[in-house]
Amino acid sequence: MSNRLDKNDWVLAGLKTLSRDGLEAVRVEPLAAKLKVTKGSFYWHFKDRKALLTAMLSLWKREATHAIIDEVERRGGDAKTRLRALFEIVLQSNGKLELAIRAWATTDKTVANTLKTIDRRRIGYTENLFQELGFSSLEANARAHLAYHSLIGQYAMGHNQPGLGPKAQFDAVFTMLTRKPK
Amino acid sequence: MSNRLDKNDWVLAGLKTLSRDGLEAVRVEPLAAKLKVTKGSFYWHFKDRKALLTAMLSLWKREATHAIIDEVERRGGDAKTRLRALFEIVLQSNGKLELAIRAWATTDKTVANTLKTIDRRRIGYTENLFQELGFSSLEANARAHLAYHSLIGQYAMGHNQPGLGPKAQFDAVFTMLTRKPK
């Protein structure tokens, strides 16, 4: 058995403590301690702390860009079905990692730009679903933003029990969002 | 002219850098430099760094609990008017300070509890307005949560230009939230 680590082990450990304790907690020596090695290992794999952070962001970006949308499309169904699936899937996560990255973005422009790109993509996808449902461009846009903001808001507040919360409330919200105007 | 500082000057400076650069940036020596004094001053006013943080939280709590709700009630009007006023007022802020405090709350239980109390109060107030509009308890609750989550979500994303954003979108959202079910 080989206890030796590779670059990815460090990135994973970094994302884990980022999610748990925030950016300031991902420091090389404490991280090394958790991995039962010393920082000698770290500096073999990475130039410096910043290089680790960059790698962490890039891994998260790959994941965050595709994972959920792909899963929704895999399940298929009409627009309303996919919309409901989308909500159900994103509410399964407690959003702790994403929240930590969002906090990180407030002091790092690169992270902020990455996040902006992802936000746009996800909102755009949601907006398209609403348009498929027959909403005008404006109405779809307003609904997609409302839904997405609400999701991020739930991440930002506790929301610690993953899941949908009370079903009646969820249905009320879903009905509101998918109800045609006029 | 007296350049001497009192406790409140430190708290204000602390909140300012908390809002700008996050919790980790509010440290006594850099803060002293910004205030053109040395930490000798700081440790006269506060026992330690934690005491400053506590004072900051407590000041913010006082402000955040009453300010907005009081302003809405001062303006008066029927429930729909007050609801619209509420949305307009809260969207005037870019929410940077509140966002920083929310990030802080992820690693500090005291902060988390303070925030939970405030969240409940604000959601409760909003829920009451929806009930005044004739919504059932369940419908009012769902709408208040949706609106509040959405607000926090906007804070958590850039939203850097204070203001309401495109009026048409705002109206679409407001219409959606205040439209009776059935």
Added chain:
DNA sequence: ACGAGACCATACGCTACCGTATGGTGGGGA
């Protein structure tokens, strides 16, 4: 005007972490 106390400067020791330099080790390919 003068003492007291509020406010501040300076100097010190301590800890946590960064990044570098250098040498050790164990497992897989020639």
Added chain:
DNA sequence: TCCCCACCATACGGTAGCGTATGGTCTCGT
């Protein structure tokens, strides 16, 4: 087998910030 090199330990010097100790100075009340 043995040697190479990917991976790791150790030791070092440097910086930033914490909190303490001690003494200086400005200002206000009497």
